[in-house]
Amino acid sequence: MSTSTYDSNETGATLWRDGRPVYDRGDTVCVIGAGASGLAAIKNLREYGFGVDCYERETGVGGVWNWRHDRSPVYASTHLISSKPFTQFPDYPMPDSWPDYPHHSRLLSYLERYADHFDLRPHIWFGTEVVRVERAEGERWDVTTRSAGGHGVERTHRYAAVVVANGHNWSPKMPSYEGLEEFTGKIVHASEYKDTTLLRGKRVLVIGAGNTGCDIAVEAAQSAAKCWHSTRRGYWYAPKYLRGRPADQINDAVLALRLPLRLRQWLLHRTLRLSVGDLTRFGLPEPDHKVYETHPIVNSQLVYYIGHGAITPVPDVVRFRWNSVELAGGEEIEPDVVVLATGYLPRFEFLAPDLLDVDGSGRPKLHLHAFVPGAPTLAVAGLLQPDSGVFPLVHWQTVAIARWLRLRETAPHKAEAFTAEMVTGAGRRWTRANLKDSSRHWFEVNHTDYLRALQRTLDKLEPVT
Ligand SMILES: Cc1cc2nc3c(=O)[nH]c(=O)nc-3n(C[C@H](O)[C@H](O)[C@H](O)COP(=O)(O)OP(=O)(O)OC[C@H]3O[C@@H](n4cnc5c(N)ncnc54)[C@H](O)[C@@H]3O)c2cc1C
Numbered sequence: 001m002s003t004s005t006y007d008s009n010e011t012g013a014t015l016w017r018d019g020r021p022v023y024d025r026g027d028t029v030c031v032i033g034a035g036a037s038g039l040a041a042i043k044n045l046r047e048y049g050f051g052v053d054c055y056e057r058e059t060g061v062g063g064v065w066n067w068r069h070d071r072s073p074v075y076a077s078t079h080l081i082s083s084k085p086f087t088q089f090p091d092y093p094m095p096d097s098w099p100d101y102p103h104h105s106r107l108l109s110y111l112e113r114y115a116d117h118f119d120l121r122p123h124i125w126f127g128t129e130v131v132r133v134e135r136a137e138g139e140r141w142d143v144t145t146r147s148a149g150g151h152g153v154e155r156t157h158r159y160a161a162v163v164v165a166n167g168h169n170w171s172p173k174m175p176s177y178e179g180l181e182e183f184t185g186k187i188v189h190a191s192e193y194k195d196t197t198l199l200r201g202k203r204v205l206v207i208g209a210g211n212t213g214c215d216i217a218v219e220a221a222q223s224a225a226k227c228w229h230s231t232r233r234g235y236w237y238a239p240k241y242l243r244g245r246p247a248d249q250i251n252d253a254v255l256a257l258r259l260p261l262r263l264r265q266w267l268l269h270r271t272l273r274l275s276v277g278d279l280t281r282f283g284l285p286e287p288d289h290k291v292y293e294t295h296p297i298v299n300s301q302l303v304y305y306i307g308h309g310a311i312t313p314v315p316d317v318v319r320f321r322w323n324s325v326e327l328a329g330g331e332e333i334e335p336d337v338v339v340l341a342t343g344y345l346p347r348f349e350f351l352a353p354d355l356l357d358v359d360g361s362g363r364p365k366l367h368l369h370a371f372v373p374g375a376p377t378l379a380v381a382g383l384l385q386p387d388s389g390v391f392p393l394v395h396w397q398t399v400a401i402a403r404w405l406r407l408r409e410t411a412p413h414k415a416e417a418f419t420a421e422m423v424t425g426a427g428r429r430w431t432r433a434n435l436k437d438s439s440r441h442w443f444e445v446n447h448t449d450y451l452r453a454l455q456r457t458l459d460k461l462e463p464v465t
Helices: 004-009 036-047 104-117 211-223 247-256 261-275 302-307 391-410 412-425 447-460
Strands: 013-017 020-024 029-032 052-056 124-126 128-136 140-147 155-159 161-164 186-189 203-207 226-230 312-314 317-320 325-327 337-340 378-380
Touching: 029 036, 029 128, 029 140, 029 155, 036 052, 036 104, 036 161, 036 391, 052 128, 140 161, 161 391, 203 211, 211 226, 211 302, 211 337, 247 261, 247 447, 391 412, 391 447, 412 447
Parallel strands: 020 155, 029 052, 029 161, 052 124, 161 378, 186 337, 203 226, 203 337, 226 312
Antiparallel strands: 013 020, 128 140, 140 155, 317 325
């Protein structure tokens, strides 16, 4: 654990809250989480002159990309699905020698090098979990932590601002099928899936057509005795390469033309029809929506293994019985293992739900998915699901957060306009497509629309000299 900023600044228990001592950290900003988003937040806040204390419940940086972490949902075969130039931080490129779609171990090494290059580790308190973030006077925050094992005493520090970067891909979204409890086969959520050991020689049902569900179905195709892949609807499956280029780079080139949405959709439909073909031939349902209306699925192998008969596409699950699963249409199958690739939900258990204006389904209402109306010194970083890589967006998002916090001090009049914008902009979507109503799309953004919006925000938050 690092010592520098913390010990030298801790002045003792100068304040009290509910009979507990509160250590005042002055103008320091607290960052929660040292995954990609937390690291970018520390770096950019430091560049804008802030002292930073980051708390990380694990013992290393990297978040989901550190697959040894308790809550990392990354599995042995995970490779990026967004290509390298669209995934790297703009101020810290990945090595030229790396492939278009690096393995997860390289992503971890990249984030570790990023932390070292910008000397971020001295600001991080590893093995320390944030358990409560509560309002204090003057728009400041009391952050209570304890050691991640759940042992040890709780300690509370008072901060000028808090940036939440706790990730949204770790808390499983569990489906509620009738009869699930009585099923005697093995059921795991994709978050527990690490490698094919679980699948080898078994009859496997994978539920869910997200990128993880498709990846696991492909792994089952190569190791299981049988693989059924259940999806609720037909989807557009993009290959990793189109005309020899990573698919997201082709998509970006199309977006750069600034064509109307309908024309872009027509172009992509045509491209996919020509490259992937008509998937109904393979027994997959016809998509019931246009491209861009669901999160892109990027997988070159799924159709290949369906064509080989190693994956059997099946419709939605209706109910479970003690040894079987009934599918829509009445067919009954008998899997030994069921993998629920049903996604994740965001969780902010250390914050009162009203702070992020979280609705009954758990969805927060923020401006630019980052700024909190009514709590100007609280921000969220990385709550994004783009059609490209996350890191460049998080980089500019955290620059905007740092600029905003600085502007509040240096030019409060200029900052006022943005406070109003937070309220009017809260909950706005950053994609023109009519997205399917699903928690999977809560944070979906078109990366060019979102980056343009961030650019406008950065201009408004330009520091006053
Ligand atoms: C299988 C998979 C494949 C993916 N593929 C891609 C891809 O191809 N391209 C892409 O751009 N993105 C991809 N992603 C998305 C990925 O989540 C982001 O790239 C990015 O790593 C998110 O970083 P983050 O810091 O926001 O969250 P995380 O990586 O989840 O980090 C959050 C950190 O906060 C810590 N934390 C949480 N709660 C607390 C607390 N209470 N106290 C202290 N610490 C806490 C956690 O321990 C963790 O280290 C993929 C994700 C998965 C799961």
